[in-house]
Amino acid sequence: MEKPAKMDELDLVRGLAIMGVMLVHATSFATVYLREDRFFALYNFINIFSKFGTTTFIFLSSFVLFYNYFRRPLGKELFIRFYRNRLTYILLPYLLFSVLFFTLSWADKGREWELAVMFQEFWPKLLIGKAYTHLYFIFINCQFYLLFPLVLVLLRRYRWAAAWSPLIGITLQWLFYTGNDAWWDVTYRNSWSLSFLSYYFLGAWLGIYFDSVKQWLMRARHASRPWLQRLGWGALWIVWIGAGATHAAFRYQERLHGVDYHPLLLDAFWNVHTLATALVIVQSALWLSGVHNPLLKGLRWLGAYSFGIYLVHPLVLFVYRKFPAMSDHSWIQLAWYAGGLVCAIGISSLLVYGISRTGGWTSVLFGRLPSNMRSAERGTASAASEPAGSRAESAATIGHKVREEESA
Template sequence: MSAQPAKTAVQLGQRDRLPEIQLVRAIAIVGVLCVHSTSNATVEMTNSGIYWLYNFINIMAKFGTPTFIFLSSFVLFYNYIDRPIGAGMMKSFYRKRAVGILLPYLLFSILYSIVTHVLYYSDQSLGESLHSFIVKLLTGKAYTHLYFVFINAQFYILFPLVLWLFQKRPRLIAWSIPIGLAIQWGFVLMNKYGMQIANKGSWSPSYFSYYMLGAFIGIQYPRIKQWLSNQRNNTSKLTLQAVGSLAGAWLAAGLAHVWIWYEARLYHTQYNSLLYEGLWNAYSITSALVLLGLAALGVRFGPQWLVRVLTRLGALSFGIYLLHPLLLLAYRHFPLNTGNSMLVHLWYAGGFTLALFGTWIIVGSCARWLPFASALFGQLPAKPKKKAQADNNQTNSYRVPLSR
């Protein structure tokens, strides 16, 4: 498969809108919130009769962050593969990332550092606190979830080089997924058997298979959509087998991953770390493909009210990702002291509800009413205008944003 030749500015503006992307983002953020809202339960509820359910939700929802990584690469290559690389393109690219990604990362790193200092490190001197903040800022460790932004920033540095290679050597595109797997697993094996790297999960090579999967699918997506369109009225046996194999691989990898974590958490069974890596990698890759397919079907056949709701959630997902741990942190400062297991289960469910709807309301309200809200939450949906214009904005919100 080869990259398309460079196009004119008019042609570049004719990229198809992809409403399914916002739906995948919506599902991915729900997955992230499920993982974070059940993390304490996987430690504290081991004596519960439904511990298996907490473990199941916590592990099966781990598709969230890898899917966001996949989408980041997908959007970049979908939008930029036909664009000539030059000084103007590079300036625009990095300006958008600096404003839409790095500035919110900086502001939330400051916010979480202040909160954790007040709660846990108030005895530190100002010099110690500043040194700790700078180290954490430069390693994505200001709070547990900010590593995602940090590793994406690393890929943004590499992106122009990878894009240039794919444009100059289009045959490499067909090898992008094997290349991504080789880089990721080379990094994993080096870390296990050779030079161990601190905070391995904070470095982009740990996720390179998702970046390269996103690159391949993003570049080929117009052809993929055309091929799928041709299959609608003539679904071949081979197509059904491929879909069935993907779904089967996704379910098998997910359930196996759930099982080994259940055994490890509840019975302290020890497994080779490569087994965890392999099952998580297989589950995450197949999850990204399954979710993209389901989202495409949802846009075409799903209830339009649900598509609109999920589209809005997907458009706010980056802000929700940045903010939700703050609400969970505050919520967990008021645990239930009760022997009533049903109330405890409801308390954990309340944490998820707050993380989803509380942050959704806050970020959505800021997007509508707060000037310069994008400095905090990245690119946000356009503010509503007159009705005729609002209808047009709703359509435009389906366009793949370039700042992610």
């Protein structure tokens, strides 16, 4: 079987996605507490336009899975390794960080240390990804891992479904959205994978047809009708900017002036914007694949450690917010929020990098990281490294490179 090509560009994609997550979390308090501030429009725009991090990681996770597995011979041993890796490199870090953040939140609220009461509150939150605000994403991906073998078999069997998978995903997601709005009223709707099926199926489609889609994303000069291809690119980018800006404008009116929009209208603009973002970021990463400068190098480095950074950065923000700005002046507030973003990126990435250098044991905290991944490669003669089984497809990452997870 031919080995899938390596794609180092995904480090850049993951770096941009984790930046989206950071921007949203760094500005979240500003959108609540600074509604009369002169820079509120800026905070609001950054907060809303950057809401593509989680969805991009879901898209990338699905892309890696289907890119690696769609044309592989399937068997019992393959799926045993598949789920064993997820248990080791995803569920275990999820459990440990759930305990950490739940305990931290409990202590911050000044509650009494009664283990029975703590366990009674902890387990329901653990089971739906609510032990802390950012952990729901891993819970969602675990649901997609359970669905993966079934979806893989169906798309291999019915190739028409593979070709139309983005439309299938959008349809199923919106059936859930509209049904939930009309009848079900599911608690914590965004903790369930049904809310993100469009991104999962878009990733599956790109993974299955990547070679063809890559040509469309990159090669206008040698296309039979380059003007048509460029027109398609322009339409994609216009939709991306337009949907994101409109969503931000609606949220501004809602937050500042109390304008009441139907939730499904807001969902629609967010869905269009984030789906377009996934393709725009992939195209940008492909265009920049041969470019080397400090900014892109930094983004690729962030992407390589994105799962650990995703898990750790709320802890940095939690501590940072214990020291609020000493003035209500707009510029000082702006500097303080910018400082939170810098600390969240810098301290969390250095913590993850530094701890990961201490040995392979850190996989229980951050999944499989580049440092110990290289060790695994040197120690395994017949198997390629395992991006799809590590941090690669977890809540905030995709593998270090896209390639076969294990030898056939």
